[in-house]
Amino acid sequence: MRRIVMTMFLSLLTVVFLYAYADAKVSGICSSCHTMHNSQDGSPMTYDSSTTPNGKLLRGTCVGCHAQNTSSNIVNSIPQVYHSDATDLAAGNFSYVVTADSSGHNVQGIVTSADATLGNTPPGYNSAYDPSSTGxxxxxxxxCAGSNGCHGNRDSSDEWTAVSGGHHGDDSILKYGATTFTLTGQGASVPTSYRFLYKIKGAEDSDWQDTVTATDHNEYLAETYATRGTTDSWANMKGTISELCSECHSTFHLGGTSGIGSASPWLRHPTDVVIPNSGEFASVSTTYSDETPVGRPAASLTDGLTAAIGTVTAGTDRVICLSCHRAHGSQYPDSLRYNYQSSLSTGNGCLRCHTQKDAY
Ligand code: HEC
Ligand code: HEC
Ligand code: HEC
Ligand code: HEC
Ligand code: HEC
Structure with a gap:
């Protein structure tokens, strides 16, 4: 017993030591987020006043902290994924899914029921191409996290284990800045992965796109898909955001006849392929737009990048899943970024890239 207590004391000391020296990410006093016994003056310390304690001695769950459903998209520096603020953050808003199933991901704890049409099955899932050990x-x-979620290391089925170390980790290499940003080392751990999406690389806008302009936004890596064997593994990942989606929606991203094909005529809409500098694409809108973001090759995400890239360059940049979808939820069916069912006007949605197709 004595030994266990001693070990616990020592590891606590180590944490405090590391916390003091590491370039910690969350800041503030411990008790704003943690509770040692979930009890103070005999009352629970959890934000929702639940007497059930949370993992990692926290005062809330992922949903409790990140999906408070208030009128603000950022509450006490905690980015909100479910809120009624007029401005959504980069991944959209789960509020649309609460209203209409097909608007995005039916995440447990936020959306009461599983998707009535899709159930719990990700369209296009192929376990051989899910790099996680559990699947x-x-x-x-x-x-939110772990093998049945998107964030953290999906080898673990426990959400806290999956995200472990994320919030207190040094993620400065993901932030714009002459002395901070570099792709080198990204994806090595949860905190050094783009938005705690294990292995994924990119550049993180510091306000999660609360303000978004052509030169103020996230950047996503897009590279030719790594050659895959018959089973996938983390080592095969290049770190593109479309690879994240394809952990679960594999066949919408894989090459070959069951996937997207390999060249025009394509079989499913390609992703992680270069927007050609020819044909209708030669006149692609050169101003970056949050309506149809593009992915960048590693060569464009150079060390010391100080700000987001404001342009779209045919022949260099790539179409990605997020060129058309929001990751969490959007006001449109299939979590699309623009209305695809009606009123596609000139220069919008699909037509930003397919410049010679007619508006309708
Ligand atoms: C703004 C909220 C916040 C504050 C303030 C905060 N923490 Fe945390 N802490 C978290 C979250 C969220 C996790 C769990 C998820 C994770 O590990 O990323 C966590 C995890 C931990 C862990 C487990 C780490 C691991 O690797 O699994 C320890 C230990 C910890 N915090 C200690 C502290 C101490 C000590 C302080 C005060 C100096 C503190 N925290 C302040 C939010 C906070
Ligand atoms: C105690 C409140 C709290 C809990 C519980 C919590 N978070 Fe967070 N989370 C935060 C705060 C605060 C930040 C913002 C940190 C910062 O300033 O970058 C954050 C940031 C994030 C980010 C964005 C990281 C980035 O790069 O900006 C993700 C993703 C995330 N949390 C996921 C999760 C998941 C998944 C869980 C559950 C396993 C969780 N959080 C639990 C408070 C919390
Ligand atoms: C951990 C697995 C997982 C990952 C990773 C994942 N999804 Fe999904 N996705 C699902 C599941 C499960 C469903 C079906 C249930 C639902 O809609 O919630 C789904 C459904 C969808 C739907 C249809 C929504 C509807 O209701 O019709 C879209 C669109 C989608 N995903 C896009 C994406 C995109 C884009 C990404 C990457 C940013 C992504 N998914 C990453 C599991 C995943
Ligand atoms: C970010 C740019 C971009 C957006 C937005 C976009 N596409 Fe594409 N699309 C491409 C690229 C790049 C190709 C592949 C071109 C090539 O290499 O042949 C492609 C290919 C296609 C093809 C297959 C053409 C062939 O030769 O086989 C169709 C059809 C298509 N897109 C329709 C759409 C529709 C419909 C939308 C809107 C829902 C859309 N695209 C949105 C960039 C985009
Ligand atoms: C060019 C725009 C575009 C791109 C790029 C794109 N999608 Fe889609 N996605 C759509 C549209 C439009 C639909 C509606 C169904 C359809 O047209 O096939 C859709 C539907 C879906 C669905 C729902 C399927 C169902 O059965 O309900 C999922 C899941 C999905 N996309 C995931 C992805 C993933 C993962 C990627 C990247 C690998 C991706 N999408 C790239 C436009 C796109």
């Missing part, structure tokens, strides 16, 4: 289980709901 996605359709026996349970989609959650």
């Amino acid at each position: 996605f289980s359709t026996a349970s709901r989609l959650v």
Whole structure:
């Protein structure tokens, strides 16, 4: 017993030591986020006043902290994924999914029921191409993190274990800045992965795109898909955001006849392919737009990048899943970034890239 207590004391000391020296990410006093016993003056310390304690001695769960459903998209520096603020952050808003199933991901704890049409099954799922050791289980709901979620290391089925070390880790290499940003080392751990999406690379806008302009936004890596064997592994990942989506929606991203094909005529809409500098694409809108973001090759995400790139360059930049979709949810069916079912006007949505197709 004595030994256990001693070990615990020592590891606590180590944490405090590391915390003091590491370039910690979350800041503030410990007690704003943690509670040692979930009890103070006999009352629970959890934000929702639940007597059930949370993992990592926290005062809330992922949903409790990040999906407070208030009128603000950022609450006490905590980015909100479910809110009624007029401005959504980069991944959209789960509020649309609460209203209409097809608007995005039915994440447990935020959206009461699983998707009435899709259930818990990710369209296009192929376990051979899920790099996680556990794989996605359709026996349970989609959650924020771990094997049945998107964030953290998906080898772990426990959400806290999956994200462990993320919030206190040094993520400065993901932030714009002459002395900070570099792709080197990104993806090595959860905190050094783009938005705690294990292995994924990019550049993080410091306000999660609360303000978004052509030169103020996130950047996503897009590279030719790594050659895959018959089974996938983390080592095969190049770190593109479309690879993240394809951990669960594999066949929408893989090459070959069951996937997207390999060249025009394509079989499914290609992603991680270069926007050609020819034909209709030669006159692609050169101003970056949050309506149809593009991915960048590693060569464009150079060390010391101080700000987001404001242009789109045919022949260099690539179409990605997020050129058309929001990751969490949007006001449109299939979590699309623009209205695809009606009123596609000149220069909008699909037509930003397919410049010679007619508006309708
Ligand atoms: C703004 C909220 C916040 C504050 C303030 C905060 N923490 Fe945390 N802490 C978290 C979250 C969220 C996690 C769990 C997820 C993770 O590990 O990323 C966590 C995890 C931890 C862990 C587990 C780490 C691991 O690797 O699994 C320890 C230990 C910890 N915090 C200690 C502290 C101490 C000590 C302080 C005060 C100096 C503190 N925290 C302040 C939010 C906070
Ligand atoms: C105690 C409140 C709290 C809990 C619980 C919590 N978070 Fe966070 N989270 C925060 C705060 C605060 C930040 C913002 C940190 C910063 O300033 O960059 C954050 C940031 C994030 C980010 C964005 C990181 C970035 O690069 O900007 C992600 C993703 C995230 N959390 C996921 C999760 C997941 C998944 C869980 C559950 C396993 C979780 N959080 C639990 C408070 C919390
Ligand atoms: C951990 C697995 C997982 C990952 C990773 C994932 N999804 Fe999904 N996705 C699902 C599941 C499960 C469903 C079906 C249930 C639902 O809609 O919630 C789904 C459904 C969808 C739908 C249809 C929504 C609807 O209701 O019709 C879209 C669009 C989608 N995903 C896009 C994406 C994009 C884009 C990414 C990457 C940013 C992504 N997904 C990453 C699991 C995943
Ligand atoms: C970010 C740019 C971009 C957006 C937005 C975009 N596409 Fe594409 N699309 C491409 C690229 C790049 C190709 C592949 C071109 C090539 O190499 O042949 C492509 C290919 C296609 C093809 C296959 C053409 C062939 O030769 O086989 C169709 C059809 C298509 N897109 C329709 C759409 C529709 C419909 C939308 C809107 C829902 C859309 N695209 C949105 C960039 C885009
Ligand atoms: C060019 C725009 C575009 C791109 C790029 C794109 N999608 Fe889609 N996605 C759509 C549209 C439009 C739909 C509606 C269904 C359809 O047209 O096939 C859709 C539907 C979906 C669905 C729902 C399927 C269902 O059965 O309900 C999922 C899941 C999905 N996309 C995931 C992805 C993933 C993952 C990627 C990247 C690998 C991706 N999408 C890239 C436009 C796009």
